[in-house]
Amino acid sequence: MASVELRNVTKRFGAFTAVEGVDLSIRDRELVVFVGPSGCGKSTLLRMIAGLESITSGELLISGRPANQVAAADRGIAMVFQSYALYPHMTVRENMGFALRMLGTDRAEIERRVRAAAATLQLEGLLDRRPKELSGGQRQRVAIGRAITREPDVFLFDEPLSNLDAGLRAQMRVEIARLHRQLDTTMIYVTHDQVEAMTLAERIVVLNGGRIEQQGAPLELYERPANRFVAGFLGQPRMNFVPLDGTGGQVASWLELLAPPKRSATLGVRPDGFEIYAAPVAGTVPAEVVLVEQLGNVSLVHLRIDGLPDLLTVELRDKSDLRPGDSVQLRPQPRRSHVFDSSGARIDWS
Template structure:
């Protein structure tokens, strides 16, 4: 078990810089999830930690040792790949034993370790099968088994569940969470799935275009996104953004006019902004109610999406922008109706012209 520390880790392919001087502390036993849109460098960052790509600049420490020049094995990591990457010509047993065999463990040790891992992952009846005779979920378990038999210091997952169907994904997610609790080992997990990130992580690292946008506990990211990108990325459906300007600002309130005569009174620290300054108001769909309120805006319903437990109203405002509201129950409205959307000023987010969030006054009160 070990902590992982990245200091100004940079990766260039030729002249193209993919990862820009990333600093990151991962504590021993922590479950860290890298999220971000496709191409943001999250997989590359994981491969840098794994040792499958060379670090161009900066230092990587695992368990206090600088491991830049170490092979994956010397780093004491193991990795689960998106495509499982099981050796097709080896049985499940041989697949899991391969790493130990290369490490020159004794036959008895290998057998003990493999049988133990197989027991944890319920693979015991399948040990003699070839990967092609297994279902997707079973293959995934073998891939995890292959990773745990070597008792790594750090466990790396590269989008491990993205090839599974929805039901299996939920099941495997729970198993991975359980595995982390039982093994207590440091885990780094790459995904583009928000639910996986929110449910599994002790700490989420949001990446965008090779930069770390924000690091924090899932709920911290949800309630206090530092900037527009994180606010838009965490949460589904994504946060509504309305471009507007400051009417008046004080140390605990910012008032903004909204399209079509609405207005918002956000409980944020407005000491950094002045009246007339352009800002972006952010409000999550699940925080919108269909009642008039101090903060409200009106618009015409464009589309209604029924989800069963809730429905989504996509409302077109006077300036043409779209706001989504998530309301519990079945929709009584019709498309084309005009509605008034109200929201609590304490749940508003305000971002300045540099897309940085103004500090909220009521910190995570809703948590």
């Protein structure tokens, strides 16, 4: 088992800085998820930990020992990639044991590790099949099994579910969470999918432009985002943003309701943080229903308010009788609302 520590780590490709000044400590046996949009530096950061990319400046420590100059094969790390990278002419058994054969491991030990990994991943009945005979989820489990057989101190996952359909992604999320509990080892997982991050992570690290925007437990980041970027990135459907500049208009009543600082600010409300009324009450503004999405256990109502550039999305916890063209009254719940200043930083006003 191992801890991983990054001290002021920077990675430059020529004049381009992909990762800048990252400080991060990952505890032994922790499952940490790096999340952010494409190009934010999350995969580059993972590859530096793996030893597949050099570190321009800063220090990497694994279990407290400097690792910048340690070869990738000697870091005690196994990595699962987005592509399965299975050898098509080899069986599942041969694919899972290939790295061990290259290391000269005894045949009996290879067979023991392959069978143990197959049992963990429910692949026992597939060991003699070739990759073309497997489903996408089975192939990804084989790729994970190949990493398990190496018995690493740290597992790295680089967007391993991106090639799977929605149903298989949900299934594999459960598999990986179960695997972490069963193996009880350190895991670092990279994804651009905030649903994967929220459901898998013990701790989320949100990256943007090569820097850490915020890190913490999933619900901590969801309920108390440090800034507008984190607030808008985490959560599905995404947070609604409403300008509150004190200049009047339809949302002027929300200023007194929320009492934000009397300066340029933006209100952030998640779709389940609004109240809808049929008639005006204190603090509401009129809105027109544009679209209703019936999703079974919830309904998403898209509303237009005069003077606002974007539609607002409201989540209702049951089937809605609203129809496009209906008029309603809308107001945010103060305890479910966030205010961001002109720089994007969250204002702790409550």
